Amino acid sequence: MTEILFQPLGNPLAASRPLEKIADIDSRLSRTHYFDGRLLTAEDLERDQVYLDERLRKAGKVIGEGVAAGLELSFDFYSGILTLTPGSGITRLGRIVQLDETLTVNVTDSALISQLNGGKYRQFNRGLYAVVLNYTEVATDLAEIFPTDLVSKRGADYASVTEAVQLGLVPLPLPLSQQDDLHSRASLIRTLQDNELVDSLIPGDSLPLGILAIRDDTPLWLDSELLRHPTRQHNDTRAQREDLFRQYRQLFNDVMDYRRSATLSQNFAASEYFSLMPASGPMPKACVDAERGVQSFFPDHFNVHVAPVRMAEVDLLIRESLHLPPLDLNSKDVVDVMVLVPLTNNRFGQYATQLERRTELPERRLKSTDPLRLSLYPRPAPHEIDTDADTWREIFAVSEQENIVYVRRPARAAETRVSGIVIADGFSDPVGSPPVDDYVPPVDIDGPGYDDGEAFLNYFNLWSVVEYRQPKGEREFEAYQKLTENYGRKAETVQWILLLLIRISPWFDPILWRTLLLSAEREMLDKVSSELFANDDGHPYNTGKILYGLLKDAGADDALMEDVKQLTEKVTPV
Structure with a gap:
């Protein structure tokens, strides 16, 4: 008889243990x-x-947890219908949930809710509930189980598992305040900033969509921004501050609607409702009296200034400020806030010129604009503001926005007009940085060697603005370099260029620096500025027509003319 040898296979994981030193074994x-x-x-x-x-x-x-698309939540307090639109999202544990058609449920139908929950929850206890979209698995169909030996009998089990989603309520261990819904939601904004607290409240395979308050088995209010957020990486600080911005904006709009319907004044203090606010957001226009230099929205220890701003730049300023810490109204820390009054391009150019700072030097040609300081109570102004009263009155009268905007300013290290120095923000150093040899030391403006132009260039120059209007493409970069080499130290030319950077929309950035270079070479910067001021209403189509005519008269090359033409044609005429 032949001997049969048995050689065990062993543990393959044990045999591969050296891989743990060079690979991640899961x-x-x-x-x-x-x-x-x-x-x-x-x-x-x-x-x-x-x-x-x-x-x-x-x-x-x-990809990140949160709502990827759709899934808009709404509630009708008269019918008790909770409605969720189609969409998709990702839970904290990475589970993808998708709703293909609108889902509605009557949260006041206790019989249906009891049936769906196996006889439980015939009524809701008083409290706060997170509205979530749950991932669930449903057993469907039947399959026969064949015996594996002579003793076993045939049986049956479910044949397949179907994935589905459920709209559910998760009780939150947070107290329901006795205050009205606006104050309750405002206090929750602060409480829910703790991301670890939110993680402990919401199941990992559930996607939070909002918070519903219930008392005496009756829904009181729904906030569809609390807990809800778009897809993001876990514990992303910037994304959490954007969540705070959305929560504040929705609650602010609800506050304004309530005060309007109750015929209450639009002039109120932020602390009446909020204790934590984002670094930027809307505020009532009625809370600012620029003629007297008074504001009523922020606490007295805040340093508040007001200034006009181009309407097209408001969104950018808001996004840039969101990386700053929120405004804690309960803290006594001194905070710098800038209140922005959005204006059209044409009106901004008009009123910004009228607000230029006056000087004792009669021959001074280069001026700067200082924002107006606001206080909580009337007090002596730091400078004569009566001369600007008419201008400020017109600015607030022509502003088309119902609400104005505030933005937090970085803490100033010193009174040098420099708010801070960014050394890393995820992109390369801006092109065209000035060489070290070209650095001009600060000038003593009180000394005998005072030079107005050099003092101006210490604070405003082409190198300081290129970060915000970077050249688009190689030809634009070459034009920018030539412009800085030939005109970067000519203060009057730089002033005209800065005015045009304000007047010309970012839509024309692909031809901006070539246009400025040609205008400087033809000594027509003042003509371009006056033409835009007189005829441009801020619409890119009209700006393009004006630039096309001016560049054609100046003998611009065919490539530049074609680029201006194409940019203008892409805009719908007014």
Whole structure:
């Protein structure tokens, strides 16, 4: 008889242990190895299901948790209908949930809710509930179980698992305030800034969509921005501050609607409702009296200034300020805030000129604009403001926005007009930085060697603005370099260029620096500025027509003319 030798296969994971030194071994990401003649069991097939599920979850975590699209939540207090629109999102554990059609549920239908929950929750306890979209698995169909030995009998089990989503309410261990809905929601804004607290309240496979308050089995209010946020990486500080901005903006709009419907004054203090506010956001126009230099919205220890701003730049200023810390109205820290009054391009150019700072030097040609300081109570102004009263009155009268905007300013290290120095923000150093040899030391403006032009260039020059209007393309970069080399130290020319940077919309950035260079070479910067001021209403189409005519008269090359023409044609005429 031939002897049969048995050689055990051993533990393949043990044999591969040296890989742990050079690879990341995850036992959950093991899959079945298929080959002919192998006996497959349910465990082998389930291993592949787990592998695919874990891979999908990891992909979801890379994209980020939150609402990807749709899933707008609304509530009708008269009918008790909670409505969720189609959309998709990703839970904190990386599970993708998708709703293909509108989902409605009557939260006052206690019989239906009890039936869906197996006889539980016939009524809701008083409190706060997170409205979530749950991932769930539903067993469907039947399959026969064949016996594996002579003793066993036939049986049955479900044949398939169907993935689905459910709209549900998760009780929150947070107290429901006795205050009205506006004050309750405002206090929750501060409480829910703790991201770890939110993670402990919401199940990992649920997507939060808002908060519903219930008292005496009756819904009181729904806030569809609390807890809800777009897809983001976990604990992303910048994204959390954007969440705060959206929560504040919705609550602010609701406050304004309430005060309007109750015929209450639009002039109120922010502390009446809020204790935590984002670094930028809307505020009532009625809270500012620029003629007297008084504001009523922010606490007295805040340093508040007001200034006009181009309407097209408001969104950019808001986004740039969101990286700053929120405004804590309960803190006594001194905070610098700039109140912005949005104006059209044409009106901004008009009123910004009228607000230029006056000087004792009669021959001074280069002026700067100082923002107006506001206080909570009337007090002596730091400078004569009566001369600007008519201008400020007109600015607030012509501003088309119902509400104005505030932005937090970075803490100033010294009174040098420099708010701070950014050394890294995720992109390369701006092109065209001035060489060290060209640095001009500060000038003593009180000394005998005072030079008006050099003092101006210490604070306003082409190198300081290129970060915000960077050249688009190689030809624009070459034009910018030539402009700085030939005119960068000519104060009057730089002033005209800065005025044109304010007047010309960012839509024309692809031809901006070539246009400025040609205008400087033809000594027509003042003509371009006056033409835009007299005829441009701020619409890019009209700006393009004016620039096209001026550049044609100046003998611009065909490439520049064609670029201006194409940019203008892409805009719908007014």
